[in-house]
Amino acid sequence: MAAPIDFYFDFSSPYGYIGSEVVDAFAARIGRDVAWRPVLLGPIFKHVGTAPLVDIPLKGDYAKRDFVRMARYYKVPFTLPVKFPVGTQAATRAFYCLSDADPALARRFAKQVFRAYYTDGIDISDPATVVELAAKVGADREKVAAAIADPAVKERVKNEVDAAIAKGVFGSPLFIVDGEMFWGVDRLPQLEEWVRTGGW
Amino acid sequence: MAAPIDFYFDFSSPYGYIGSEVVDAFAARIGRDVAWRPVLLGPIFKHVGTAPLVDIPLKGDYAKRDFVRMARYYKVPFTLPVKFPVGTQAATRAFYCLSDADPALARRFAKQVFRAYYTDGIDISDPATVVELAAKVGADREKVAAAIADPAVKERVKNEVDAAIAKGVFGSPLFIVDGEMFWGVDRLPQLEEWVRTGGW
Numbered sequence: 557m558a559a560p561i562d563f564y565f566d567f568s569s570p571y572g573y574i575g576s577e578v579v580d581a582f583a584a585r586i587g588r589d590v591a592w593r594p595v596l597l598g599p600i601f602k603h604v605g606t607a608p609l610v611d612i613p614l615k616g617d618y619a620k621r622d623f624v625r626m627a628r629y630y631k632v633p634f635t636l637p638v639k640f641p642v643g644t645q646a647a648t649r650a651f652y653c654l655s656d657a658d659p660a661l662a663r664r665f666a667k668q669v670f671r672a673y674y675t676d677g678i679d680i681s682d683p684a685t686v687v688e689l690a691a692k693v694g695a696d697r698e699k700v701a702a703a704i705a706d707p708a709v710k711e712r713v714k715n716e717v718d719a720a721i722a723k724g725v726f727g728s729p730l731f732i733v734d735g736e737m738f739w740g741v742d743r744l745p746q747l748e749e750w751v752r753t754g755g756w
Numbered sequence: 757m758a759a760p761i762d763f764y765f766d767f768s769s770p771y772g773y774i775g776s777e778v779v780d781a782f783a784a785r786i787g788r789d790v791a792w793r794p795v796l797l798g799p800i801f802k803h804v805g806t807a808p809l810v811d812i813p814l815k816g817d818y819a820k821r822d823f824v825r826m827a828r829y830y831k832v833p834f835t836l837p838v839k840f841p842v843g844t845q846a847a848t849r850a851f852y853c854l855s856d857a858d859p860a861l862a863r864r865f866a867k868q869v870f871r872a873y874y875t876d877g878i879d880i881s882d883p884a885t886v887v888e889l890a891a892k893v894g895a896d897r898e899k900v901a902a903a904i905a906d907p908a909v910k911e912r913v914k915n916e917v918d919a920a921i922a923k924g925v926f927g928s929p930l931f932i933v934d935g936e937m938f939w940g941v942d943r944l945p946q947l948e949e950w951v952r953t954g955g956w
Contacts, residue, residue, distance in 0.1 A: 603813060603814070604812060604813050604814055605807075605812065605813060606806075606815070607805075612804060612805065612806065612926075613803060613804050613805060614803070614804055614921070614924050614925070614926035615804055615806075615927070617924060618924060618926065618937055621937070622939070625956070629946050629949065721814070724814050724817060724818060725814070726812075726813075726815045727815070737818055737821070740942070742942040742943070743822075743942070746825065746826070746829050749829065756825070756828045756829075
């Protein structure tokens, strides 16, 4: 099988959530694996010099409408949480702690986190909540709790974010396949055509 | 025929250009007319608090790549002009001067301006150039030259931009159909589904 699709996302990103619900079936259909790579949009937006989408005049109002419309278009259940956006450091640390030992478990955890936030409105910024969500998909509760508080894991996440920025990652979801970058779920048809034709 | 699709764009917007090349055939297919509505992204971006896309770190680099890739995907000839972006006051004034008397002529003019800029790299910020492009599609040279310099037409354009902002327009291209807003050529499939189903 050819190289995986790198799938960059932030756990607080609505479009990242929609991406998380569609990317595996999409990738399987075009014969690729997916490397899930959560990042933190906070430091990325700081680097880029932009604000959270919903804070931007006019564009923010549109975005709130587009989140809902887009989710329904892709048949993904979605409710914008009252507390939005939220910090995703705990979830991201837990993810990398899990993914080193068991990528499939980490992926199940990621989907669980996204669904908890976007279908049940659960506050995923809370470390204790993140531990519960990890336990639900079969992860070791103590190990995840320790990882969230571990300075080495914090550093690991920082390095992942820095590496993503170095690759040009500026938003969520962002896909890289065969060195080519595609931003947004709406670019998946072009990504598919790119892989099918070898680019243009 | 049902109400037209409002098509907002700036003559300096690459995605607006791609939109201009595909919107008429698209709208005809779904049984709608198109009301072409050039605006000025300068005052709009000031209102929104954003910068021209290519000036944004990382995102700007991606955008330059995406312009080209997107144009090829839609089979639209495209070369990013050396001087980019440019002011589009003259072209926008000329457009509204023409559209009041002859909307079809104004639309031909708009396509001519976009193609001059994005296929031949012609500087469309220059009023004399705009007059030449208008003459090429059959407009009265003197009338267009006078309109570009006319404070009343300048005011008219300002009012069009203010009205667009009041409707929530924040980018280019932006389509409004039956009161529903869709930003970007990449949202046309959803716009089509929206019209076909009556919304969701």
